[in-house]
Amino acid sequence: MTLPFLWHGGAIAAARERFGDPGPQGWLDLSTGIAPVAYPYSRLPAQAWTRLPDSDLAEAFIGAVRAAHHLPTAAAVLPIAGEQAILGLLPLCDAPSGAVRVPKPGYRGHAEAWAAAGRCVHDCADPLETAGEGGVIVVINPNNPSGRRWSAESLLAAAAAQAAAGGWLIVDEAFGEVTPDLSVLADSGRPGLLVLRSFGKFFGLPGLRLGWLAGPPEVVEPLARRLGPWAVSGPALALGARAEADELWRAGQRRRLARLALKLDGVLSRAGLVGLGGTDLFRLVEVPAGTRALDWFEGLAAQGILVRPFAEAERALRFGLPGTQAARDRLSAALARMTLK
Secondary structure: OOHHHHHOOOOHHHHHHHHOOOOOOOOEEOOOOOOOOOOOOOOOOHHHHHOOOOHHHHHHHHHHHHHHHOOOOOOEEEEEOOOHHHHOOHHHOOOOOOOEEEEOOOOOHHHHHHHHOOOOEEEEOOHHHHOOOOOEEEEEOOOOOOOOOOOHHHHHHHHHHHHHOOOEEEEEOOOHHHOHHHOOHHHOOOOOEEEEEEOHHHHOOHHHOOEEEEEOHHHHHHHHHHHOOOOOOHHHHHHHHHHHHOHHHHHHHHHHHHHHHHHHHHHHHHOOOEEEEEEOOEEEEEOOOOOOHHHHHHHHHOOOEEOEEEOOEEEEEEEEOOOOHHHHHHHHHHHHHHHOO
């Protein structure tokens, strides 16, 4: 298995090179946790394109984020060009010394960034069990790919314990828009607590490359200086401000994604795939005993459907949401052909 499919979703170019062109219907990409329904992205003001992204655009986006997620005035907010853009900088800004504990399973970008900075990284089934030991703890809430959830109360208690020991708790809420009750954004001004958010997943606009970090000013402001001016494009900031302020659309999107996830559950269960976890943006399943996830991955890819396998879990696959009945029917037919082999 080549690396792109095991490292991240969305590797359509690599899939086309390996498996060929699926024909007029094109690829059905279910390898990501990105909403299949996007926020309307037309009719941006001309100045978003024709001007440098000056501070007024950034402040409008930050203001929309603060209002939408009830951020405290003590928290600083830093717009970023997607979460990945900040991971490599976090270890460089006077981060606490000591071990870095990351979740396993979990998005490996965190471990890679800290290891690249020369830090000792430990995989933990539950990183919160080490709260109070200082250093850095990373939690993905809800977890990608398992869907495991930590309550806001447990996270805030861990953050307090870490702060008392001179450490950090980094909470990655990349999929947090579908689980607002778990979010700790409203407490993100607390010492030692950093919260990451992705914009593109929930709003269905990953190509926009937008996210943000919330945390204590003494951590966030040095990161902003390292990023420099104009780190996020004007169109991204303008559309992000509009979308974050659109409470009606956000509520409707949550309901829509929940319905799509339930419909996906039916398709997967009929194919004999057992649910292991997930969120309303993706599902993690186990393939039947005696089969390998990589075989299912390749069988679906041969039919023009891309899903997400994992190097460390030979029977686990992650499925993103098909956005239409036609997409669900196509997936169902492809899975039926797999189970008949």
